[in-house]
Structure formats: structure tokens, C-alpha cells
Amino acid sequence: MTTGAWIAIAAVVAVLLVALVVGWALYRRRRVSLQPTQPAPGQLEETKDRSGGYKPDSGISFSQGATATAPPVSRPTPPQAPPVTPPVEEPVTEVPPAPVEPAPAAPTPVEPAPAPTEEAPVEEAPEVAPAPVAPAAPAPVEPAPAPVEEAPAPAPAPAVPAPVEEIAPTAGRLDRLRGRLSRSQSAVGKSLLGLLGGGDLDEDSWEEIEDTLLIADLGSATTEQIMTRLRSELAAGSVKSEADARALLRTVLIEALHPEFDRSIKALPHDSTPGVLLVVGVNGTGKTTSTGKLARVLVADGRRVLLGAADTFRAAAADQLQTWAERVGAEVVRGPEGGDPAAIAFDSVTKGIETGVDVVIVDTAGRLHTKTGLMDELGKVKRVVEKRAVVDEVLLVLDATVGQNGLMQARVFAEVVDITGVVLTKLDGTAKGGIVFQVQHELGVPVKLVGLGEGADDLAPFEPGAFVDALLG
Numbered sequence: 124m125t126t127g128a129w130i131a132i133a134a135v136v137a138v139l140l141v142a143l144v145v146g147w148a149l150y151r152r153r154r155v156s157l158q159p160t161q162p163a164p165g166q167l168e169e170t171k172d173r174s175g176g177y178k179p180d181s182g183i184s185f186s187q188g189a190t191a192t193a194p195p196v197s198r199p200t201p202p203q204a205p206p207v208t209p210p211v212e213e214p215v216t217e218v219p220p221a222p223v224e225p226a227p228a229a230p231t232p233v234e235p236a237p238a239p240t241e242e243a244p245v246e247e248a249p250e251v252a253p254a255p256v257a258p259a260a261p262a263p264v265e266p267a268p269a270p271v272e273e274a275p276a277p278a279p280a281p282a283v284p285a286p287v288e289e290i291a292p293t294a295g296r297l298d299r300l301r302g303r304l305s306r307s308q309s310a311v312g313k314s315l316l317g318l319l320g321g322g323d324l325d326e327d328s329w330e331e332i333e334d335t336l337l338i339a340d341l342g343s344a345t346t347e348q349i350m351t352r353l354r355s356e357l358a359a360g361s362v363k364s365e366a367d368a369r370a371l372l373r374t375v376l377i378e379a380l381h382p383e384f385d386r387s388i389k390a391l392p393h394d395s396t397p398g399v400l401l402v403v404g405v406n407g408t409g410k411t412t413s414t415g416k417l418a419r420v421l422v423a424d425g426r427r428v429l430l431g432a433a434d435t436f437r438a439a440a441a442d443q444l445q446t447w448a449e450r451v452g453a454e455v456v457r458g459p460e461g462g463d464p465a466a467i468a469f470d471s472v473t474k475g476i477e478t479g480v481d482v483v484i485v486d487t488a489g490r491l492h493t494k495t496g497l498m499d500e501l502g503k504v505k506r507v508v509e510k511r512a513v514v515d516e517v518l519l520v521l522d523a524t525v526g527q528n529g530l531m532q533a534r535v536f537a538e539v540v541d542i543t544g545v546v547l548t549k550l551d552g553t554a555k556g557g558i559v560f561q562v563q564h565e566l567g568v569p570v571k572l573v574g575l576g577e578g579a580d581d582l583a584p585f586e587p588g589a590f591v592d593a594l595l596g
């Protein structure tokens with residue numbers, strides 16, 4: 124080979140070497156230029172957080188989305204929320220051993236490589252050796268803190284959907300609530316006792332008794348009945364002491380409350396169908412709240428409950444009922460906002476039959492104040508439900524604080540549908556518990572339950588004796 128040939132080969136080799144070096148330099152520069160996207164620690168952490176959560180549970184993306192949105196949105200999918208919890212805890216330990224993962228999760232597959240290399244140039248130019256070493260050290264350091272910080276954030280959200288709550292025993296519930304009732308009501312009883320215990324009564328005193336009864340919302344019919352009894356007993360000389368007066372008043376008031384009424388809730392299942400309860404009433408009276416409270420009581424008694432959210436007027440009402448259902452571990456059937464209440468009621472009972480629950484409670488819409496509209500809607504709900512099962516109870520929810528208005532509502536509802544019982548709510552917020560007397564007198568059906576607060580367990584059976592005792596203080 125000639126010298127010229129050797130020179131030519133050397134030149135080619137030299138060119139190749141130069142090309143390699145230049146290529147390598149350009150490659151490194153390009154990597155560095157990509158780095159700026161990483162400096163945003165927040166973004167890096169987010170990426171890592173996603174992948175960290177993704178590993179333990181396939182539903183992680185879903186749960187994160189739900190978490191970010193809002194509690195009400197996460198509620199519709201309770202079964203998927205719980206699994207999110209474990210994934211959040213595990214990533215903390217899993218990330219360090221797998222520093223490679225955070226990188227691949229980055230925007231593109233190209234970036235992973237640059238990440239490690241960025242550190243390399245800081246140390247030396249060497250091609251191979253430094254690269255593996257450098258990335259190993261710095262990269263893991265960053266990823267580690269990221270997931271640790273992120274972990275606490277997602278954690279609280281999955282905790283929101285929370286497990287089924289413990290339900291207070293139903294036995295003795297009225298006792299616990301009696302104090303609350305008596306605080307608002309006992310003034311009436313004390314006033315009556317003060318008058319009756321004073322011995323012989325003049326007409327002014329009788330008038331005062333009558334006024335007290337009327338002001339307490341007992342209604343004219345019940346008041347008249349009570350006055351007659353009291354007058355005859357006092358005329359017969361049966362009241363000689365304050366204790367006698369109290370005993371008489373107690374007896375007369377209890378009698379006026381019809382203690383013989385059957386106040387049991389008809390919620391037991393039939394042979395092949397669940398017990399079906401319709402809860403009706405004007406919006407705002409406490410319909411949904413009472414439905415939820417009742418579901419708690421039934422669940423506490425070992426019943427399987429399904430709640431039907433047929434109040435489609437307000438989307439929040441269905442959310443509210445769903446929240447109650449989740450809290451007590453009941454199933455729920457709901458439809459689209461503005462959907463047909465009768466269709467949802469029908470679907471609820473159908474599902475209740477299919478899944479073999481013990482009780483289906485349907486929270487109906489009560490937005491219509493006109494009798495015709497109410498008749499159309501409520502009548503349809505009942506008719507449709509009756510195609511699948513017997514309706515065991517139609518509970519009318521009335522707000523005790525609205526007094527005579529409640530009575531007017533009761534009349535309208537009673538004309539539209541056969542009321543089987545009354546739930547009198549917010550008795551804790553009024554001194555006019557006398558509405559109990561009027562409602563029963565007007566409708567001829569018993570007050571079966573009373574709401575004595577906003578708490579989940581503030582629903583009690585109505586017992587005439589206990590109620591009068593609370594009234595008399």
C-alpha cells in the first residue's frame with residue numbers, strides 16, 4: 124500500500140472520529156436542552172404521583188379524578204373509592220427501588236434518557252462510565268421526596284367516602300332525646316300545671332288554660348275536648364293537689380293523642396317482595412333527612428334497605444339521599460335530574476325485588492303545591508309502584524315549626540294519597556308541639572315518628588306517654 128493510501132485511510136478515520144465526537148457533543152447538548160422541562164419539580168412530582176398510585180390499583184386514575192372533583196361526585200361510585208387508599212400508602216416504599224419508573228412516565232420516551240445524562244456532564248465528559256453512575260445517584264433522590272409529599276394529599280380524599288357509620292341503638296332513643304324535646308315544650312305544660320294546681324278555677328283561669336292550649340297549636344277541636352274533660356274532673360272534685368292536677372292533665376292529654384293507634388312502621392318484607400314505604404311531603408320539611416334516618420334505624424335492626432331517590436326536582440336531593448345510603452350501607456337507585464319520579468320509584472322497587480332487600484323506601488318529589496299537579500305526580504308514583512309490590516306505608520313528613528301551614532299540607536296530601544302515618548320533624552325547634560294533636564285529629568292517622576334534631580339518629584318513635592311527660596316537664 125502506498126503512503127498516499129495510508130494517509131487517505133488515516134484521514135477517513137480522523138474524519139470518522141471527529142464526526143463521532145461532534146455527534147456525541149450534539150447529542151449531549153440536545154439532552155441538556157430537553158432538561159429545562161424537568162426543572163419544574165411540581166410537574167415531575169405529579170407525574171411520579173400518578174405512576175406511583177397506578178401500580179397498586181388499576182382504578183387509580185379514576186379515583187384520583189373523583190378525588191379532585193368533589194366529594195359529591197365521588198359518592199356515586201363508593202365501591203371504587205376504597206381501593207384507592209392502599210395504593211397511596213404503598214408508593215412510598217416502592218418508588219426508591221424503582222427510580223427508572225418515574226422517568227418513563229415523563230412526557231415522552233425520549234426524555235428519560237436525558238434525565239440521567241444531565242448529571243453526567245457536570246462530572247465529566249466520559250461517554251459510558253459516568254452516565255450510568257450519575258443518573259443513578261441524583262435521579263432517585265428526586266423521585267423519592269416527590270411521592271412522599273404527594274402521598275398525604277390523595278390520602279384524605281379516599282377517606283371521605285368512608286366506611287359505613289355506626290348506628291346508635293334505637294332502644295331508649297326517646298329517652299336520650301326527651302331533654303331536647305322538653306326544653307322547647309315544657310313551658311306549655313308548666314303553665315297548665317300552674318293554673319290547674321291553684322285550686323278552684325275562675326273563668327279567667329279557664330280561659331287562660333284554653334288560650335294556652337290553642338297557642339300551643341292543639342287546635343280548637345282538641346282544645347275543646349280537653350277543656351270539657353278537665354272541667355268535669357275538677358267539678359267532680361277529683362283534683363285536690365298539684366300532683367292530682369298533673370296526673371289528670373297527663374291522662375287527658377295522653378287520651379287525646381290516641382294511644383290505641385298502631386304506630387309500628389310497616390316495613391317487614393312479604394313472601395316475595397320487600398316492604399315498600401313512600402315518603403311524601405313538601406320540599407324542605409325534612410323528607411330526605413327523615414328517609415335517611417329511618418334507613419339507619421332499619422339497618423340497625425338488621426334489615427337490608429334500598430332507597431329510591433324519586434325526588435328528581437333538585438339534583439342535590441338525590442345526592443343527599445345517596446350520601447345517607449352510603450353512610451348506612453343501604454343501596455340506592457337514582458335517576459337523572461328532572462327525570463320521571465314514577466319511573467325511579469318503579470325502578471327502585473324492581474331492583475329491591477331483584478336484590479332481595481327487606482325494605483324499599485322511596486323519597487318522592489313534593490314540589491307541587493297545586494292539588495292537580497300533586498295528584499298527577501304522587502298518584503302516578505303510587506300506581507306504578509303498585510304494579511310491582513304492595514305499598515305498605517305512605518308516610519307524610521310535616522314540619523312542626525310551620526304550624527297551621529303543615530295542617531293545610533296534610534289536608535292536600537291526604538286527598539291525593541292514603542296517608543298511613545305522619546313523621547313530624549323539627550319538633551326540637553318549636554314550642555308548638557301541639558300540632559301533633561291536630562294532625563292526628565285532622566287525618567285520623569297516627570304520628571309515628573318525630574324528628575328531634577338534625578343529627579343522624581335524631582329520629583324517634585312517637586309515644587304519647589313520653590311526649591306528654593316531656594310536655595309537662
Ligand SMILES: Nc1nc2c(ncn2[C@@H]2O[C@H](COP(=O)(O)OP(=O)(O)OP(=O)(O)O)[C@@H](O)[C@H]2O)c(=O)[nH]1
Nearest residue numbers: 406407408409410411412440548549574575576577
Ligand atoms: N332541627 C331539625 N332539623 C331538621 C329535622 N329534620 C330535618 N331537618 C333539617 O331540615 C332541612 C331540610 O331537610 P331535607 O331532608 O333536605 O328536606 P326535604 O323535605 O327532603 O327537602 P328537599 O331536599 O328540598 O326535597 C335540613 O337542613 C335538615 O337537616 C329535625 O327533626 N330537626
